[in-house]
Amino acid sequence: MSSTCFLCHRCNKPLKISPDLSAMQKRSLEAQHHASPSAKMPVSGKLEDRTSRRHHPDRGRTAQESACCPFTLLGEPSTQRTLDSIQNTILETFETVSGQKDVEHPLCVDCMDGLLEELDTQLTLAEADNQKYKSFMERESLVSDEEREALNAELLAELQSLEQEEARLTQELQDVDHQHARIEAELKAAEAESRELEQQEEQDLKDYAALKMEELELTDELSSVENQLAYVQKQLQSLSKTDILNIxxxxxxxxxxxxxxxxxxxxxxxxxxxxxxxxxxxxxxxxxxxxxxxxxxxxxxxxxxxxxxxxxxxxxxxxxxxxxxxxxxxxxxxxxxxxxxxxxxxxxxxxxxxxxxxxxxxxxxxxxxxxxxxxxxxxxxxxxxxxxxxxxxxxxxxxxxxxxxxxxxxxxxxxxxxxxxxxx
Known part of the structure; x- marks a missing residue:
């Protein structure tokens, strides 16, 4: 027979049950096994009996079972289950899902200590708020109607001032939003212009490289033509001094x-x-x-x-x-x-x-x-x-x-x- 395993609701770690509680749970399960009625009992009779006792959830349990396992168990507690235990489990599951029964969730020791500390903190804050509320009520009881009206008028004037400030800040926020939208549009336009300028710059660099190459080619060609011109001029000078008739x-x-x-x-x-x-x-x-x-x-x-x-x-x-x-x-x-x-x-x-x-x-x-x-x-x-x-x-x-x-x-x-x- 397998033992039931409980997990912590917060950290999902397995709970360690004390040996005394485990022995008590084992004896209660054995007593339940010997005292269980015949499996041939009609299901409808047991269901009606369980339904009549639905407002007494501890009535069908022994004292040892209620003491050792105060939580709702889902799943198969042992390999040898009776029809009565299956009906009880189904009924309790239905009551839990429909909200007719509060489910106690198991916690480990560390999570329990943390939960207690958190509850203590909340309790301290609630007591402080209670004290502030009591002091405020006491102070309010001591204030006269004239002072209360003057205070209300002052608070009303301050409220109006705050409302005006809020309206001004709201307008400023709208102006800032409009300015932000305008700046964002200008930024997008500037980015588009920047991309266009980058493309233009890249094209200009390509054109410059092509023109530079053409300039170098023309320079080489000019040098060649100048050399040819110098050679032709020398030949012309030589031929001009040559007596063509005598030659x-x-x-x-x-x-x-x-x-x-x-x-x-x-x-x-x-x-x-x-x-x-x-x-x-x-x-x-x-x-x-x-x-x-x-x-x-x-x-x-x-x-x-x-x-x-x-x-x-x-x-x-x-x-x-x-x-x-x-x-x-x-x-x-x-x-x-x-x-x-x-x-x-x-x-x-x-x-x-x-x-x-x-x-x-x-x-x-x-x-x-x-x-x-x-x-x-x-x-x-x-x-x-x-x-x-x-x-x-x-x-x-x-x-x-x-x-x-x-x-x-x-x-x-x-x-x-x-x-x-x-x-x-």
């Missing part, structure tokens, strides 16, 4: 043949120059005279120079006839052919340029040009003339005439370089 055209008159840009002009029996080289030399010579005329601004009469490399020619302005400055050696040296007339026409153009120079600058050339006979005369030497044509002419005299012509062009080239490029 483009190089004439050598030493030896039996005249040479222009490494092409030999003419041939002698000992040096049989190919006609392709002679034609290329005539193309360079025609290009030189054409360039000098453009620089000097001279427009040739009767003829037009057409420099085309080793197939250069002179165009007659009178009849649109093409006078050749190239040959393959098949021309007839016994007749006045286009090749001879082309070289004679070139001497005519050269003579026009020399006349312009003599008028403007008084330039003196060592070899005088005779256009009608197609001859070049040595003005400083023997005064002998040499024909530039191949008609009824030897290779030696033809080569000397071409060399004299190149010598005159060399002096004209030096004059043009000194006039048009030395001042830059």
């Amino acid at each position: 483009t055209f190089t004439i050598l008159d030493e030896g039996p043949l005249g040479i222009i840009n490494n092409f030999r002009l003419g041939r002698i029996p000992d040096i049989q120059v190919g006609w392709n080289e002679i034609n290329a030399a005539w193309g360079q010579t025609a290009l030189l005279l054409f360039t000098l005329s453009k620089i000097a601004g001279l427009q040739f009469q009767r003829y037009q120079l057409v420099p085309c490399g080793d197939h250069s020619y002179i165009k007659s302005l009178a009849g649109d006839e093409m006078l050749l400055l190239f040959s393959d050696g098949s021309h007839n040296i016994f007749y006045d052919n286009k090749y001879d007339r082309g070289m004679k026409a070139f001497l005519d153009c050269l003579q026009q340029f020399v006349k312009m120079l003599k008028k403007e600058e008084g330039l003196f050339l060592p070899y005088r040009i005779h256009v009608k006979g197609g001859m070049l005369e040595d003005a400083t030497g023997s005064g002998k003339c040499y024909s530039i044509r191949t008609h009824l002419n030897t290779e030696d005299e033809w080569a000397k005439a071409l060399k004299f012509m190149l010598t005159n062009l060399k002096l004209i080239l030096a004059w043009a370089s000194s006039k048009y490029y030395s001042k830059k």
Whole structure:
């Protein structure tokens, strides 16, 4: 048979029952077990008997049971319960739930001591309040009606003053609430503006970084352009001091043949120059005279120079006839052919340029040009003339005439370089 366990109502700790009370509870349960009626008794009869004794809750208990367990027990006190005990438990539970019976709650010793101290404190406070109330009543009995009215008037005036103060404070509280709401709205607006400014600042930083990167790229590009400009200026200064004519055209008159840009002009029996080289030399010579005329601004009469490399020619302005400055050696040296007339026409153009120079600058050339006979005369030497044509002419005299012509062009080239490029 299991013993009943009680818990403290406050701390929920198990209560320790004294051995004497436990022995008394055990004997009462055994006596109840031997004296219990048959389980076959009708439930309705016992319930009516218990209901008739509902106002005497201790009537169905023994003295020992009432002494050892004055509390209401819920649950199964032992494994061997009778029908009477079950009915009693159900009835007591119903009375407790419906409020017809006060339930005593068990407490441990510590909780009981604390409860007693709390009750003593409350009792002391109640006695103090009672004494204050008695003294107030005694004082009130000694006060006259006039003093009471004066006191009431004073208290009423003080109450009105307090009410006014309360109204003022209430208004101030409302003003403070309104101000607080306004400040809170301003704070929210300021926070929103602050967030917007932070976003704007972040965007500005990104834009600044992009512009800084672009500035660095532009700075590098500017430095590169400045370096290129400095290099180009140096090149320009160098080129401005360079004689482009002397670099483009190089004439050598030493030896039996005249040479222009490494092409030999003419041939002698000992040096049989190919006609392709002679034609290329005539193309360079025609290009030189054409360039000098453009620089000097001279427009040739009767003829037009057409420099085309080793197939250069002179165009007659009178009849649109093409006078050749190239040959393959098949021309007839016994007749006045286009090749001879082309070289004679070139001497005519050269003579026009020399006349312009003599008028403007008084330039003196060592070899005088005779256009009608197609001859070049040595003005400083023997005064002998040499024909530039191949008609009824030897290779030696033809080569000397071409060399004299190149010598005159060399002096004209030096004059043009000194006039048009030395001042830059």
